[in-house]
Amino acid sequence: MGVAASSGRDVLRRAVRGQRRDVALGSLLGAGHQAGEALVPVLIGVVIDQAVAKGEVSALLLWLAVLAAVYVGLSFSFRFGARAGERAAEQAAHVLRVELVRRVLHPGGGAENGRLPGALTTIATEDAKRVGAVNLAVMFGISAIVGLLVGAVVLLWISLTLGLIVLLGTPVLLWLGHLLSKPLERRSEAEQERAAHASGVAADLVAGLRVLKGIGAEEAAVDRYRRTSRGSLVATLRAARAEALQNGMVLALTGCFIAVVALVGGRLAVQGDISLGQLVSAVGLALFLLGPLEVFAWVNADLAQGRASAARIAGVLATPPAVTIGGGRLPQPVRGEVRLRGVSHDGLHEIDLDVAPGELLGVAATDPADAAALLRCLSRQADPESGVVELDGVSLRELDPADLRLAVLVAEHDADLFEGTLWGNVGAAAPESADPEPAMVAAGADEIVRAMPRGGDTAVSGRGHSLSGGQRQRVALARALAADRAVLVVHDPTTAVDGVTEARIAPGIREIRRGRTTILVTTSPALLAVADRVVLLDGGRITDTAPHADLVRRHAAYRTAVLA
């Protein structure tokens, strides 16, 4: 998939172009609808003029039939036009959503750096929706222009004077309304911020409810919320009064405008320049034209929002991948020899390390940040600032990270579980038809299955939050073991697991990984004790390498890091 740079403008253009058929259809039908709506007041005038004033039944029937035809037309075009527009909006949003997810999941990574998952999710839902809605805005904008044109033509045809008054007056009227609403918009923004703040405070207190209850701080919390809520109420009332005032002024202005149109039109009618029906039509049209002009106002607002959202989406899509996609291939089968030469990265200094195929290596870092940096290099979430990491003699830079991850699995400490069942999670990356049982046993997850009423078919909720921390960790470890990769790097897999279970897991890992390269990055002595040898990472450098027991004996820094 393309990670080509794209600007917000591109994103918008693609969103509209991708739905051009629906947008075109929607605009055409929408225009029909607007024209129909414009004709209704005109026809009321015609009926008054031709039928009511003259008392002719045939004219009445004729014009009522015409009115019916107009209604059928406007109703039909609105129904199918709006449907096409909405479809365009929804489909464009869907396409963007999927594109965003593809970018986030791209093996090169990088898109989620510096963005919280919640924020990215919001971009994929709200921003995608707003960009999609631009299709609807374009459609309604085009329709409104047509409605405006029809109204203008009819008005000018009735009378040049009256037409000009209405055509020039309506924009002035709307401009005045807009002017009045400016300060209101600012106020209402402030008000919404206050309201959002109040709601945020409430949600935050609820989120920390257990903590509040734990220390008996409910009353203090309620007091705090009440103060926030009152502050928000004051701001809201100020904004509401301003809005009411604006509503009243717009009503008064519109009424005055209608009075002017009626007065001028009436004078023209008395002088015989226009007919009675034309006077009625003109008054009706003056009222109608406010509609399409208001549509412009919100179309504008929607386009502005769409542009801002498109820029955010483009920002994600255009994030360069964190690592390059190499074209090299790994010799098959993968033996699992890992070699680091002069690797410096984020606090790591000139790391040289050889891991033999099939070795079980422990890595104990005195600074968790060093461990994290090492993991990033091994999983190719980042390439080292200098130096090279090799697998079976091939530099990782030359590989496609997606291919690399079929050979090397870096199971992170905070790996997420996904919605599904226990079995489904454990077997997510396992070879087809593999039995998950041995991995479950090795990870100490078998007893979770036994404890659950539905065993391995027990549902796991999103991100594994229906399980306790220790259970989650064991299921995640089982998943990593079941994936059965040539090289497995495990990071702190037992921090939330009790000592007894941990003592059972350590030999389990050793047993199930026998013959394949395994790196345990941890400070847990139980795990380090089963490693063939342990590398001590202190101050960003490898300061010693030896079996656990030897390191414990000869290294104070190691004792501090590993033993409490």
Next chain:
Amino acid sequence: MTRGSGTEKAETTTTTEDPQMPDPAGADTPDTARDREADAAQNQEADAIRGRETNAARDQEMGTARSRETGAARDRETDAAQAPEGARELLPVATPARTRAVVRRLLRPHRGLLLGGFVVMVGATTVGLLTQPLLGYMVDLVTEHRPVDALTLPAVFLVLVAVAQGITTALGLSLISQLGETVLAHLRERFVERALGLPLEQLEKAGSGDLTARITGDVSLVAGAVRSALPELVRSVLAIVLTLGALAVLDWRFMLAALLAVPIQAHTARWYVRRAASIYAEQRIATGAQQQQLLDTIGGASTVRAFRLEEGHTELVTRRSWSAVELTMRGVRLMLRFYSRLHLGEYIGLAAVLVVGFLLVRSGSTSIGTATAAALYFHSLFTPINSALVLIDDAQSAGASLARLVGVADQPVAEETAATVAAEQPRGSVVPPAGAVTVAGLGHAYEPGRPVLHDIDLTLRPGERVALVGASGAGKTTLAKLIAGIHRPTTGSVRLSVADPHGSGRTVALVTQEVHVFAGPLADDLRLARPDATDDDLCEALTQVDALTWAEALPDGLGTVVGEGGHRLTPTQAQQLALARLILADPPIAVLDEATAEAGSTGARLLEKATDRAIEGRTALIVAHRLTQAATADRIVVMDDGRIVESGGHGELCAAGGPYAALWEAWSDTRSTAPH
């Protein structure tokens, strides 16, 4: 503090009850889950505000629906797997009658405002209705070929009407908003008050997603309705009723003609409401499932990549997104059919009014101007009728949200929870000394028939430090929660004795591995534990937990905004804050449940020291994750399979060669050469 040596003494006894909590973990509950859920909800919240109003309303609904209804969505997706929380007991929802009663009660103090707003709005609408007859009068003047200047007077009246209508409308709308907003503020405050007072037991059954959804989604849905839908609805309904009246004033036959549209509109509205409810409910579920899937996939992106699950997850997102699109389109199609039918109603009414005008003018019983006014009246009814009918929809969802808010706000003030101190004065002579904890015959089952604790007897002397150890699932956390009063025991009792039952603060505090940093200045976070704490108190507490150095190094020191949307603290720092809060709350009894577990080993050692100082002078029960922490306790209680199997000092138990000795050996074996 001198709690240990007070004169008055009291104790609390927890009674037994039978909660039916399906706890998937058996003993441990997934605590940190809620934080992220709340994160997402807030995010959505903040973002929806950016959106257009209608969008915002829809999104809020989505937020509301998400946590409550993903369960149902999941059942459809993976029918084999039933979520353990499928049996959740959601928080109460008020009945329509109850909701109305509560709203009436909230309105009562504002009766004047209610009446005033209504009268002014009726006045405003009535004045506005003079427009059409004035226009009709001008038409008559034209028909009668009066002199041009005769038109000036009605035009001036039109201007006066417009101005009067503007002023009264502004006044009326502002009165109505004032009423709505004030009542809403009271409701939400009461909601938060009651919500925070709910027993945790009930909240755990409901899942805190339910509460979060109500406080964010439902509150803003109702607020949106109060802000825009309520004034609009009042205006529309008044316009419709009074316009029909005005038509009747012109000639009663005009009104009859206009009423011809009513059966069609009423039928359409009923038809729509019946279908819309189920479609929108499904749509909310689908949007919620989509949102959940996105959070799942995006939040777990690095895991997805590491395990090469990209294709599967893209597929899942595509499927859920598409099903949301399809359901939205179903809703759109229904809405558009609804409008089509309204168009039919419009035409029939308009044609009928025109025909009546035609007949009346021909029979000479009315003027052309009056017929024009009638037609214009009916034409001006389109907008209010359509908006009133569309608002039915908003009103429905706002009503549902309101019922959910009232459901909680209407709860009786929470009874004293298990561990708060009853004001009962024991007359007996044998009163346990202050700070003591006496557990007798305690048993607990989250689900009937699946007991997790059996017949626990345990006494903590004042100031004693007791460590609780055992494998996962042994029942440690459950016992800790029962002592902290979070759950009520199924059998047996927990007695806490304190010096001053009427004193401020609570008897027992619980600190768990769940860390939550409250959004806002750091000092405010700490003051939740003791609102009247001075800056010196805060610094003192932070010093105790070794946190003052980093706290003062923050950009604005103790005034730095932390938590959601502010400066992010590390898990260790957050846990230090929790301990500082414990010091400030200053309870005689403290229960710590693996309070050092999430920090990694370096942080754990730091926190262990801080913990020691935080529980100085208190009776403490520590659920220990690291045996070294247990080894330094006054007494160690070993649990296995819901029972206490051993109790005694470290040396004593090691020598006894029982379960603790085995645990210690397993632990210290791996740390064999540790210089103890």
